Amino acid sequence: MIRVNDNYLKLPGSYLFANIAAKARAFRQTLAVDDVISLGIGDVTQPVCDAAVAAMHDAVDELSRVESFHGYGPEQGYEFLRQAIAAGDYAPRGVKISPDEIFVSDGAKSDTGNIVDILGAGRVAVTDPVYPVYVDSNAMAGRAGDYTGTRWSGLTYLPCTEDNGFVPQLPSEKVDVVYLCFPNNPMGTVLTKDELAKWVEWAMANDVLILYDSAYEAFITNPAVPHSIFEIEGARNVAIEFRSYSKTAGFTGVRCGYAVIPDELAVEAGGRTVRLNELWKRRQCTKFNGASYISQRGAAAIYTEEGRRQTRSTIEYYLSNAAYLKGALTEMGLTAFGGTDAPYLWVKTPAGMPSWDFFDVLLRQAHLICTPGAGFGPSGEGFVRFTAFGRRESYVEAARRLKKLNI
Ligand SMILES: *Cc1c(COP(=O)(O)O)cnc(C)c1O
Numbered sequence: 348m349i350r351v352n353d354n355y356l357k358l359p360g361s362y363l364f365a366n367i368a369a370k371a372r373a374f375r376q377t378l379a380v381d382d383v384i385s386l387g388i389g390d391v392t393q394p395v396c397d398a399a400v401a402a403m404h405d406a407v408d409e410l411s412r413v414e415s416f417h418g419y420g421p422e423q424g425y426e427f428l429r430q431a432i433a434a435g436d437y438a439p440r441g442v443k444i445s446p447d448e449i450f451v452s453d454g455a456k457s458d459t460g461n462i463v464d465i466l467g468a469g470r471v472a473v474t475d476p477v478y479p480v481y482v483d484s485n486a487m488a489g490r491a492g493d494y495t496g497t498r499w500s501g502l503t504y505l506p507c508t509e510d511n512g513f514v515p516q517l518p519s520e521k522v523d524v525v526y527l528c529f530p531n532n533p534m535g536t537v538l539t540k541d542e543l544a545k546w547v548e549w550a551m552a553n554d555v556l557i558l559y560d561s562a563y564e565a566f567i568t569n570p571a572v573p574h575s576i577f578e579i580e581g582a583r584n585v586a587i588e589f590r591s592y593s594k595t596a597g598f599t600g601v602r603c604g605y606a607v608i609p610d611e612l613a614v615e616a617g618g619r620t621v622r623l624n625e626l627w628k629r630r631q632c633t634k635f636n637g638a639s640y641i642s643q644r645g646a647a648a649i650y651t652e653e654g655r656r657q658t659r660s661t662i663e664y665y666l667s668n669a670a671y672l673k674g675a676l677t678e679m680g681l682t683a684f685g686g687t688d689a690p691y692l693w694v695k696t697p698a699g700m701p702s703w704d705f706f707d708v709l710l711r712q713a714h715l716i717c718t719p720g721a722g723f724g725p726s727g728e729g730f731v732r733f734t735a736f737g738r739r740e741s742y743v744e745a746a747r748r749l750k751k752l753n754i
Contacts, residue, residue, distance in 0.1 A: 352487065354486060354487050354488065354489045355487060357486060357493060357494050358483060358486055358487070358494070359494055362479075363479065363718070363722035363723075364387075364388055364718075366722075367387055367388075367706075367716065367718065367719075367722075370706075370707075370710065371383055371385070371710065371716055374710055374711070380714055382714050383710070383714045383715075383716060384714060384715050384716065384737070384741050384744060384745055384748075385716040385737070386672075386715060386716060386717055386733045386734055386737055386741065386742075386745060387716040387717050387718045387732075387733075387734065388718070388734070389532060389594075389690075389691075389734050389736065390599050390736060391593070391594060391597050391599055391665075391736045392736055392737055392738050393597055393661045393664065393665075394597060395596065395597045395598065395601060395645065396596060396597065396649070396654060396657035396658050396661065397653070397657055398648045398649065398651055398653045398654035398657055399596060399598075399601075399645040399646070399648045399649055399654060400645070401648070402644045402645050402647065402648035403601075403641050403642075403644060403645040403648075405644065406640055406641040406644035406645070407641060409640075410640065410641070417640045419636055419637065420637045420638075420640055420643070421637060422628075422631045422632045422635055422636065422637050423449075423450050423451065423628060423631065423637075424449065424450060424451020424452075424605065424637065424638065424643060425451070425640070425643050425647075426446060427643075427647055428451055428643045428646055428647045429446035429447075429449040429451065429605075430446050431646075431647045431650040432444075432446070432449050432451075432605060432650075433445065433446050433449065434650075435650035436574075436575070436590070437575065437577065440574060440575060440578055441578070442575055442577045442578055444577065444607055444609070445610070447610075447624075448607055448608055448609050448610060448624060449605055449606075449607055450605060450606045450607075450608065450624075450627060450628070450631060451603065451604075451605045451637070451638050451643060451646075452603075452604050452605060452606065452631075452635070452638055453602040453603065453604070453635075453638045453642070454591055454593060454598075454602050454603065454604040455560060455562050455589045455590060455591035455593070455604040455606075456480055456591075457604075458589050458604060458605075458606045459478075459480050459481060459484070459526075459558065459560055459589050460480050460483075460484040461484075461630070461634075462484075462558060462587065462606075462627075463484050463485055463488045463490065464488075464630050464634075465623065465626040465627055465630055466524060466556075468490070469490075469522075469523030469524055470501075470503060470520070470521060470522040470523050470524070471485050471490055471491070471501075471502055471503065471522065471523070471524045471525070471526070472502070472503035472504075472505055472518050472522040472524070472525040472526070473502055473503070473504060473505065473525070473526050473724075474504075474505045474506075474507050474515045474526070474527065474528070474531070474724075475498075475504040475505060475506050475507065475723075475724035475725055475726040475727070476507065476533050476534060476720060476723030476724040476726055476727035476730075477504075477526070477528075477723055477724050478526075478528055478532050478533075478560065478723075479722075479723070481526040481528075481558070482499060482502065482724075485499075485502065486499060497724075497725045498724070498725055503518050503520060503522050504724065504725070504726075505518060505525075506725075506726040507531075507534060507536070507726060508726055509684075509695070512536075513531070513534050513536040513684065513693070514536075514538060514542055515527075517545065517546070517549050521553070522555060523554075523555060523556065524555065524556045524557075524558060525546075525550070525555055525556075525557055525558070526558045526560065527543075527546065527557060527558070527559050527560070527576075528559075528560035528561075528562070529543070529559075529560075529561065529563075529572075530561075530563040530564070530566055530567060530572075530685075530688050530689035531563075531685075531689065531691075532562070532563065532689075532691060533691055533693065533718065533720065533723045533727065533732040534684065534685055534689075534691065534693040534732075535669075535684065535685020535686050535688075535689035535690070535691030535692055535693050535732075536684060536685050536689070536693065537567065537569065537572045537688045537689065538572070538573075539571045539572060539573075540571060540572070540573045540578065540579065543573055543576060543579055544579050544580070547576070547579045547580070547581050547582045547585060547586070548581070550585040550586070551581050551584060551585055555585065556585060556586070556587070556612075556623075557576065557582075557585050557586040557587070558586075558587050558589070559576040559586050559587065559588045559589065560588075560589045561574065561575060561576070561588055561589065561590055562589065562590060562591040562593065562594055562604075563594055563688075563689050563690065564590065564595075565594070565595040565658070565662055566594070566662055566665070566666060566688055566689050566690055567688045567689075568666070568687060568688055569687065569688050572688055575588060576588055577607070577609070583609040583610075583611045583612065584609075584611045584612060585612070586609075586612070587606060587607065587608050587612065587623065588606065588607045589604065589605075589606050590604055590605055590606075590607075591603075591604035591605075592604060592645075592646050592649065594690065594736075595649070595658060595662070596645075596646070596649045596654075596658045596661075597661065598642070598645070598646070601641075601642050601645055602638065602639075602642055603638050603642040603643060603645065603646045606627070608623050608624035608627055609624070610622060610624065612624065664739070665690045665735045665736055666686070666687070666690070666735065667739075668690075668735040668736075668737065668739060668742050669685075669686035669687070669689075669690060669691075669692060669735035670686065670687075671739075671742050671743075671746070672686070672692060672733060672735065672742050672745065672746065673686045673692055674746075675742075675745070675746035675749055675750070676692070676694055676733075676749065678750075679749055679750065679752065680697075681694055681695060681697060682694070682695040683695075683733075686735065690734060690735040690736055691732055691733070691734055691735065692732065692733040692734075692735070693720070693730050693732055694717075694730060694731050694732070694733060695729060695730055696729050696730065696731060697754045698754075699729060700729075701721070701728065701729070702719035702720045702721045702722075702727065702728055702729060702730055702731050703719045703721060705717075705719070705731055706718075706719045706731060708752075708754060709731075709752075712748075712751075712752055712753060713745070713748035713749060713751070713752055714748065715745055715748060715749070717731040717732060717733050718731060718732040718733075718734075719731055720732060
């Protein structure tokens, strides 16, 4: 008899973005509207930078010749990229990471989703609102209990609200693993170094693993905000960090990212000390054959001087979109958070309107698509998310339509 993993059956039916797409499609078709602007989904619009494109062209040429052909690469990623990461992303911030602690992958979604493979039973905490991958991957592994309409019974939710300045409070109950994502998707908010240091201190005192997603670190402009959790003293004993080139360098379609698992991160198990990077290496060697040579050459080119300059200018473009849209929203009396160290705006709905209702108002009256905050967790109710990843013309037109909005 074929049996399925019935944890999957507990997952709520429709995925947030599929739901939004279906609503937008129905709206377009029913009213024959063709000017809908999507500021909803978190995908980039600017092309991969020239330096990475040139490196990928060269990599393809190498693969085309017998003498420079590359087949399977190291599961952990090519040394040239892991060295560029250690030297380019960490050393300049005074953080010492060895290339052996770096695991290159096809992106941070896979890594943050797959990491549960090496973890045993334990209580998991997530911020609320939350990037859905953390929740669903735990649910699929049977670590989240049951879904009760808005939340999972087996997870600890850490509300991020206007009252606490969107800074999660330390859990009051015992947890074993916590996911933190800063700069945050969906809120666009950040933690200062002092705030993050409290989490590291607490994790060390309570034997907690922090899974730190810093996919948006390249958007940080505030010098008080750490780019890596390893800038915090002691973090090497308690944290895994995930990064991605997707939003940094337009790699959403190219696919490349990495995880850092320090040597100190270890547990007593089976009568010996087990390093988590040892287990992850074992897991990756069995289930993963590496990111493509082409992607890794492209990623390495981001660390060159021109690669940096080019990615920097695209990030500034997105941040200027965020500032522009924030200005337009504020002018019409709405309250918007985020957008200065992240490509997202977290916008309060007018007069406490439910977030799906405000989504409908924006779609019907202004033909604009946002993402209802409620889709990211119970504390997202009363908010919507706008992304800054669109093209400037879209924001100019969106601002024009927002001004005419009747709310
Ligand atoms: C976009 C995003 C990622 C990156 O995912 P990739 O698989 O690398 O494209 C990771 N975490 C968060 C929170 C994201 O929004």
